[in-house]
Amino acid sequence: MENRIALIPRVMMKGAMGPKDYGLLITDRRSIFALEKASKAALLGVLGDALLSDKKTFDYASEDIEKLASDERNTVVPHEGIQKLHLKKGFSSYTMSNAYTLLVDYTDTAGRPRSVKAFLTPPNEFLALKKKEGVDKKTAIEEYARSARKAFEQALGASAAGRAEWDV
Amino acid sequence: MSPKPVRIIAYILIVIGLIGLAWSFQPTRGTTTAELPTGQGYYSYVKVSMWLNGHVEGNFEVTSGGGTVRFFVFDSAQYEDYSDDGVGSDSMFTLTGASGSFSEDLPTTSTYYLVVDHGSTTAAQTIDVTYKVSGLDIKYLIGGAVLLAVGAVLAVVGLRMKAKAKAAMPPPAVQSQPTGEVVMFDKKT
Numbered sequence: 582m583e584n585r586i587a588l589i590p591r592v593m594m595k596g597a598m599g600p601k602d603y604g605l606l607i608t609d610r611r612s613i614f615a616l617e618k619a620s621k622a623a624l625l626g627v628l629g630d631a632l633l634s635d636k637k638t639f640d641y642a643s644e645d646i647e648k649l650a651s652d653e654r655n656t657v658v659p660h661e662g663i664q665k666l667h668l669k670k671g672f673s674s675y676t677m678s679n680a681y682t683l684l685v686d687y688t689d690t691a692g693r694p695r696s697v698k699a700f701l702t703p704p705n706e707f708l709a710l711k712k713k714e715g716v717d718k719k720t721a722i723e724e725y726a727r728s729a730r731k732a733f734e735q736a737l738g739a740s741a742a743g744r745a746e747w748d749v
Numbered sequence: 750m751s752p753k754p755v756r757i758i759a760y761i762l763i764v765i766g767l768i769g770l771a772w773s774f775q776p777t778r779g780t781t782t783a784e785l786p787t788g789q790g791y792y793s794y795v796k797v798s799m800w801l802n803g804h805v806e807g808n809f810e811v812t813s814g815g816g817t818v819r820f821f822v823f824d825s826a827q828y829e830d831y832s833d834d835g836v837g838s839d840s841m842f843t844l845t846g847a848s849g850s851f852s853e854d855l856p857t858t859s860t861y862y863l864v865v866d867h868g869s870t871t872a873a874q875t876i877d878v879t880y881k882v883s884g885l886d887i888k889y890l891i892g893g894a895v896l897l898a899v900g901a902v903l904a905v906v907g908l909r910m911k912a913k914a915k916a917a918m919p920p921p922a923v924q925s926q927p928t929g930e931v932v933m934f935d936k937k938t
Contacts, residue, residue, distance in 0.1 A: 588932040642934065707929030728931035735933070 584609045587732030588641045590707075591617070592683065592699040593675055594656075600675045603656075603699065605729075606641050606649060607736045612685075613649050614656040614699065615639055656697055660737055662688040663744055668730055670748040673700045679719055681726035681749060701726050723749060752914055756907035762900030769893025776883045783865050783876040785814075790835050792866035794828075795880065803855045803884020809865060810848040814874030820844045821864040822853045828862040835866070845869075855884060 589605040594614065602617040617638045639649065650657045665686040673680035681701040689695050703725040711721035726749040733745065783793035797805060809820050822842035823831055831837045841861075842853045845868050855861050865876050 585934040587934060590929055590932070641932070704929030710928050710930075725931065732931055732933065 583611075583646050585642070585646070586736040589701065589729050589732060591702055591704045593673070593702045594697070594699045600700075602702075604639060604641060605699070606644075606646070607732050608646060609660075609736060611650065611660055612658040612733075612736070613646070614658075614697065615641075615649050615652070616654045657689075658685055658687050658695075658697060659690055662690070663737070664688070665744055665746070666733065666737075667746045668701075668726060668733075668749055669746075670726075673702065675700065675702070679722055681722065681729070683729070701729050752907050752910035755903055755910060759900045759903035759907050762896045762903065764900075766893045766895070766897030766900055769889045769896060771893075773886045773889035773893060775886070776881050777886055778879075778881045780877065780879045782812075783874075783878060785818075785865070785867055785874045785876070787871060787873045789867065789871050792831075792835070792864055793876070794865075795863040795878065797855070797861045797863065797882050798887040799855045799861060799882070800858050800885040800887040800890055802857060803882060804853070805855055805861065805863065805880060805882050806850070806852040807863075807878065807880030808848065808850040809876055809878045812875045812877050814870070814872050815847075816870030816872065816874065817845050817847050817868035818865050818874060818876055819868045820846075820849060820851060820878075821862075821866075822851060823862045823864060825860045825862075828864070831864065837864070837866075855882075858887075 585606065585608055587607045589607070592603050592605050592614065593600045594603055595601075603614040604617050606613045606615060615638070649655060663685060665684075667684040669682045669684060671680060671682050672678070673682075683699045683701060684696065685698075686694070686696045701722075703722055707725060708718060708721055711724070712718070716724070730747050730749055737745070777797075779795065781793075781795055785791045785793060805822065809818070811818055819837065820843065821831065821837050821840045823837075823840050827837075827839050827841065830839060837843065842851055844851060851863075863878065863880060865878060867874065
């Protein structure tokens with residue numbers, strides 16, 4: 582049986598028509614980047630991003646994992662195929678702010694080498710909540726990335742320690 | 750039965766009932782062709798039900814057979830007498846001729862009759878009678894009122910069923926405000 586470990590509510594990945602929002606569901610076997618909605622950030626910049634709704638397309642706590650994984654619009658990274666995982670600190674031109682980038686090199690279930698790159702872009706409500714708590718944006722983004730690291734560490738276990746690199 | 754179809758039926762009945770009530774105030778227009786066979790004692794009539802009071806007017810014309818006819822307006826008692834003896838000595842309105850027009854008030858709630866019979870001849874005759882009756886039409890009035898009442902009862906029943914169904918439904922789950930934080934699932938799911 583496959584167990585849910587964590588949900589990173591928002592990451593952003595490049596798409597043919599611009600960046601797209603994904604929810605990242607991490608189980609004990611794989612990480613599923615589930616397409617949430619096409620982001621308008623590319624057109625509207627930071628303002629557009631701020632105007633986007635944070636409503637989730639899926640209920641990740643109850644959604645059928647297999648259904649999510651089999652959706653061809655989603656990206657599935659099998660944990661046993663991960664060769665390198667790097668959470669890198671940088672700058673996102675999409676959000677025009679500091680961002681952590683998740684880079685994963687892996688082999689898919691067919692044995693083909695693949696890589697995925699996603700920006701850990703905190704949802705607006707998270708940033709709003711932190712702002713209310715008196716936490717500045719930079720620290721909030723760092724906190725979001727740290728939580729993501731914790732989630733991956735829990736999902737991958739000790740075996741992934743040698744394959745992971747964390748800048749947070 | 751679920752509440753929704755009951756309410757839909759109720760609303761349909763109410764609408765039809767209201768149309769019936771409105772229609773009962775409309776003047777009734779009609780044209781009839783009376784065929785009187787050869788021989789004595791034949792007559793033809795149009796029955797008009799009236800509530801409260803109203804008015805009837807129109808005209809008649811012998812279109813074949815020639816001669817004249819007698820045209821009457823009777824109330825129900827007068828009509829009973831006429832149908833017994835065929836004399837028509839007591840009427841609200843009477844006119845003998847090959848054609849003519851009539852106009853008469855219908856003073857009370859009753860059934861009235863527009864009657865035509867042979868006048869100067871016993872030969873077969875065809876008579877066209879055109880009439881307009883103003884006033885409350887009891888058929889539509891009662892029909893509309895009944896449908897309206899049934900519709901209202903059904904509407905109340907439907908609304909009560911809806912209220913009961915709503916009360917029986919579990920309250921919607923309280924959803925926590927999303928915070929956008931990374932979620933750690935703390936149990937095996």
